[in-house]
Amino acid sequence: MIFLLVKLSTIETQRIMVVFDDLVQKMELIEILPVIVSHADLFKSTIDTETMNEINRHEQLKHALETNTPLQSVTNIIEKLPQFENYTRCFDKALSRNANEHIAYHYYIQQSIRNILRRLVHQQNHFDNIKRILQSKKLLPPQKDVIKLLKMLRDSAMERFLTTPLEEREKDDQIKSLNTRLSSNETIIAKLEKELNDAIADRDAEVCLEDFFRYFIVCH
Template sequence: MATDVMPPSQTLLPVSQPSETSDLFPDSRSQLFRSKIQKKAQTKIDLLKFLGQGRKKLTSIETQRIISVLDETIKRIELASLFCYAADNLDRFKVVLGSELTCAIREHQRLQNNMQNLLSRLEEGGNFHREEDKEGSRINIEEQGHSLSMLKQGIISCVKNTLRHFQANPTACNTLRAELFARDPAIELLLQNLSELRAFLFERLLTTPLEENEKIHYLQEMNQRDKKNREIIAILEGELAAAIQDRDTKISNKNEIIRQLKSHLHQLEKFSGENIRRTKQEAEKQQKADYRASESRCFKLQLELQLLRTQLNTEITEHREVELALRKRKYKVETEIENWIQKYDLDMGEKQEELEQIETVYAEEKIELKDLREKLELLEQEYRQVKEERELAQKKKEEEERELAIKNRAAALIQALWKGYLVRKVLRLRKKGKKKGRKGKGKGKGQGKGQGKRQGKKGKK
């Protein structure tokens, strides 16, 4: 029976990220490396669409049957994993399960308890008979193994019978499957693995052989690219190691220089005390010599001071005469300046009158200018309003033209899609008609041959 099967959740491949070691490269090389990695990552994301499923449902009946069988197996394992929980809580599920399911679950619990007891006896018997008669223990183990195989067959048939009863009672099936917390973690892991197997099988059944070959070819190309990228990474890592080694050598050289400077500084500190003592002695000697030289120099300066005082007195008398002559000259210059000031005042009075006249004219022109500016502001406001109205009208016109173009394009696209749909529909109908015609011809020929044979047999009789 064909059933609609939904696809599994699609998983994306991991996108390669730039390596952290690219920060140690120079700027130009690191930028180039990052840009290459980003381009490769973008191409990988774009090509994931190529690996994605083109269809969402299985088309052939065989594939649908395979998936339905696997789904039914998962459902039965989910139910069978909860038989022990239902057996431990029969009082709770008795009404929902009914008498037949209750008896089947009790039988399953009994067989399971018998198997556990038998397995425990086998373990105890194996430990107990290690030091006793090996022949008797071997016979006992064979008998217990035979009974164990019989119990296994009984449990298998009991589980099948119980599952048939659950299939006839959907309410009990749904009620028991709702108890998810009571399932064993190992069973959960098994169901998870089966779900992953179902998703993988669904994906494999969706893909055609041509698509599978294209995927394999694409994966081979990706492997080759990955190999090339690894080679490039190895080369870049070698360059990085060389750069790090060069940096380490430079650091070691600088550390050696620092060590030498520290030792030299220690030697300087060691010998600085002796140098300071020597310089103090030399400074004291130099101070005594300078003191004696300064005394002789002071005596000479006193003699020079007496000579300079006599020269000062003579120059003072000369300067007094020169000062008197300069005062007379100053008086003449001041009188001339007063005359010039009077003349300047007369000229400035005339200029002031002219300036007042000009200011009156300027005030009148300023008033006219203010009126003109107010008129200009009104005109500018009107101009802005007109300009804004024109811009709004232009934008509205452009928007209408853009909407009209979009509508025309959408209408053309819809018409093209509708025409394509009609053409495909007509082609399908023609193909179906041809197939029906061929089948009808084949049936007619077969019936004619059968009737001819029957008539021949009757004639012989």
Template sequence: MASVALPHKLTTIETKRIMSVLDEAIRKVELVTLLSAMVDNQEALEGVLGEATEKAVRDHGDLCRTLLDSISDLDAKERQLQEMGGLEDGRSVRDLLCSEEERREDILPLMQQIKDSTRNTLRLLLSHPQASRLLQMPALGRSPQAQWFVDSLVELRSFLLEKLLTTPPEARDKALFIQDISRRNKRNQDIVEALENELAGSIKNRDAEVEKENFVIQELKNHLHQVHKFSESSLVRTKQEAKKQQKADFRASKARKAKIQQEILLLQTQYHNLVMENREQEQALRKKKYKVETEIENWIQKYDMEMSEKQAELEELGAIHREEKVQLEELKQKRDVLAEEYSQIRAEREISSKKRLEAEEQLALMVRAATLIQAMWKGYLVRSMLKSKKKKRGKGKAKDKSAKEKAKGKEKAKGRK
């Protein structure tokens, strides 16, 4: 069931007065909780609150410090009394108790003065127009307990405002809503109880399963213990067998050691014999080496002598070679001169042969040209004769024969020419 929306403003004078009284109380509490911070930050508040207010704040701070000093002295004396509780000097204890009682009596008027100072300072702050700025200054801060008290008052104001804004029909609706919530809560509680019972059964079943598993684990532990015992017995047997095997190996190693020592003695004898034999061979080889070295030195000396002779011959041949080389250079120069002359003669011969060939070619060309001219002339004569024959075809055969003979005679004459 949804709750009805509350009105935003109070309608009756009584409710307004109640809220105004609570707001005023919250504002006063906020200012009172800032007094300790104002005392500690007097430099930041200079020129803000006025001289009277600042003086009242300073006086209030002095009273608070005096009260704190008195309380600290009382605490110190109480600790001293606790320490001196087991001592025999009862007179000093009585003196301390008397002084403590006097101190307590002195604190009561001081506390009354602090109350009066608080009321006076609060009155001055409320009458000052700049007092509301103190609540917004970041330099001033409350203690956690004071802030919790202010927050509680603000929460109380919200709760009271909600109560005052609630009308009787809204209250009835709210009661019905709460009853509905209660029924739902009861139903949920029943469901929770059923689930808890089911959970208890599940836990019981789980415990039974755990007990079974514990039984199985115990059996496994017993089996493991038996296996451990069996492994220990097998380990003992293995150690015994290992000891027996070790003894047998030790005896066998002794026998092998004696045999090896005999072999070592035999090998040492063989080694000594080989050393003596190798020494004799080394002596013979040393003699042979000395002989070979002597022969090599003789050969080297002979080689040096022959090489010196060859070097002398080589120098003589070098001198002869240089002389012949000079002669060769002279012959090369002469050959170059002759080669140049031969090339000139050959060039002249080539020129004359070219001229002769050109003359022969020109003569052949002229002969060919004459032959062609003669052939063309003969052709011309034949054509002219054929033309004349066509004109004189009506004449007798005698004339034709005489003309042919004349023509043949002319051709023969030309051929002779």
């Protein structure tokens, strides 16, 4: 028990689990952002005005990128980003203007989503409340396979962290013992099946022989 507590309290273990939890939450939040924008009235008491403005700006940036809107048309949005910098000064002259603007869009969208994640994911109560509201209104999007896989990996990692070397060996021994019993049972079942089939074959042969003699006696 002491070993288990020490194992769980190691900094490396804590960091790994935090990374898993943080990544899952971020991916879940990114999936529900469009739903939050479409049903903003549901979150007036849960999400503060500035965070909601950040979410709206993020969705506007995404829409502008998807519709190939010139970057200059969304200057009023990108200038409000805390990490704003005039990214056009970094344009690569070897690339076309459209290519440079596409790169700039991705940069600004990354900064935008980081701001939102920083505001919501690190406020666990807010994030849980948002999911609870969406679930109660049946608006929570189905989890993507990648999120399900991450949760499975997290649970698997947690199980390994909770298992001491002694418990791991005992578990392996139990599996080996079970496999041995299964193999032995299969051998016994195969033997019984053979004996049963042989008995049925002998009985069929006996019946055929009786029928033959009965037919022979009747005919003579």
